[in-house]
Amino acid sequence: MKNSSHLSDEALQSYLLKEIQDDSLIVEHLEACSKCQKRLEEYQVVIKNVQKIEPEGFTFDVSALVMNTVTVYEKRKSRRQEFAFWGVLILLVLGISFFSLPFLPAVFKLFFSGSGLITLLAIGVGLGVFLFLLTDIIRQNQVKEGKIFKNNLQPMS
Amino acid sequence: MNNESDHLSDKFIVANVLNGKIQDFALIVKGTEKLVTQIVKKMVFDEDDQKDLLQDIYLKAYQNLASFQFKSKLSTWVGNIAYNTTINHLQKKKIPIYDLETASGNASKETENPEVEAIQTEAVDILTVEIANLPPLYQTLITLYHLEELTNKEIAQITNLPEGTIKSYLFRARQILKEKINQHYKRNDEK
Numbered sequence: 001m002k003n004s005s006h007l008s009d010e011a012l013q014s015y016l017l018k019e020i021q022d023d024s025l026i027v028e029h030l031e032a033c034s035k036c037q038k039r040l041e042e043y044q045v046v047i048k049n050v051q052k053i054e055p056e057g058f059t060f061d062v063s064a065l066v067m068n069t070v071t072v073y074e075k076r077k078s079r080r081q082e083f084a085f086w087g088v089l090i091l092l093v094l095g096i097s098f099f100s101l102p103f104l105p106a107v108f109k110l111f112f113s114g115s116g117l118i119t120l121l122a123i124g125v126g127l128g129v130f131l132f133l134l135t136d137i138i139r140q141n142q143v144k145e146g147k148i149f150k151n152n153l154q155p156m157s
Numbered sequence: 158m159n160n161e162s163d164h165l166s167d168k169f170i171v172a173n174v175l176n177g178k179i180q181d182f183a184l185i186v187k188g189t190e191k192l193v194t195q196i197v198k199k200m201v202f203d204e205d206d207q208k209d210l211l212q213d214i215y216l217k218a219y220q221n222l223a224s225f226q227f228k229s230k231l232s233t234w235v236g237n238i239a240y241n242t243t244i245n246h247l248q249k250k251k252i253p254i255y256d257l258e259t260a261s262g263n264a265s266k267e268t269e270n271p272e273v274e275a276i277q278t279e280a281v282d283i284l285t286v287e288i289a290n291l292p293p294l295y296q297t298l299i300t301l302y303h304l305e306e307l308t309n310k311e312i313a314q315i316t317n318l319p320e321g322t323i324k325s326y327l328f329r330a331r332q333i334l335k336e337k338i339n340q341h342y343k344r345n346d347e348k
């Protein structure tokens with residue numbers, strides 16, 4: 001067998017990590033060459049012992065830290081959405097009021113010409129619709145908050 | 158192992174989180190924590206920086222969860238976020254990531270300490286110290302490959318480095334570790 005050159009470090013490592021499919025030439029050389037055999041053993045020590053090292057964790061609780069951050073972020077986001085919702089609602093009401101200003105005198109005339117009963121009825125219906133919408137909004141909001149925060153993971157105080 | 162069921166449970170968990178079950182995100186954290194810890198810990202040593210990074214990494218993962226395409230394992234995807242965030246942090250602080258020159262300087266400083274040397278007789282202990290003296294990227298690659306037992310392909314997905322580059326960095330790292338062990342034993346024999 002020709003022994004003109006020794007095995008490269010790459011070859012030795014690849015052989016140890018079983019990355020070479022046909023390693024017959026390497027095996028052949030190793031059987032004949034004690035020098036390369038020794039180098040192989042040195043790499044064996046490195047690889048075997050590196051695998052023995054226990055990966056170290058953090059001293060603090062990563063899950064608790066991270067979930068707190070995410071929960072706070074989510075709460076802020078839903079608060080922002082809430083503000084946006086009320087902002088749009090207020091703008092809408094103001095806008096409608098503004099554009100309906102010219103019609104107000106006509107509407108008042110209608111009420112004062114009619115009987116008190118009709119006035120009461122109109123106010124009653126308006127109030128009823130308003131209360132119904134309000135409770136619905138509040139209920140939906142509670143369901144949404146419950147979905148997000150009820151089960152667990154309240155932010156740590 | 159059973160990648161198929163891993164994949165299915167990944168999908169299930171992601172769908173739950175996206176539907177507002179925020180507490181299910183804790184499962185994602187649990188499943189990726191070990192990998193992310195190794196990436197952050199091997200490259201950043203200040204505890205406050207580590208905490209900032211961890212929060213940053215997982216908040217990014219949470220915010221971008223909808224864009225996860227299931228083209229890789231969820232842990233690989235989170236690992237990639239962790240790697241990029243950590244590398245950005247190091248670059249901002251102008252800390253060299255793969256500079257072997259400065260690292261070997263550190264290493265000789267360390268081993269010149271006779272007290273440290275006397276304690277380290279086990280190969281595992283010597284290697285633990287010598288790995289810690291490698292540049293951040295080399296440490297991370299050695300850890301991902303040999304301790305987390307990831308494949309070159311998975312490491313490539315995490316680090317965005319070509320597999321050939323990863324292989325040659327790993328090769329260099331093992332070569333250095335072998336030399337360090339030899340030096341150590343030789344010096345002990347002379348005593």
Ligand SMILES: [Zn+2]
Nearest residue numbers: 006007033036
């Ligand atoms: Zn030889």
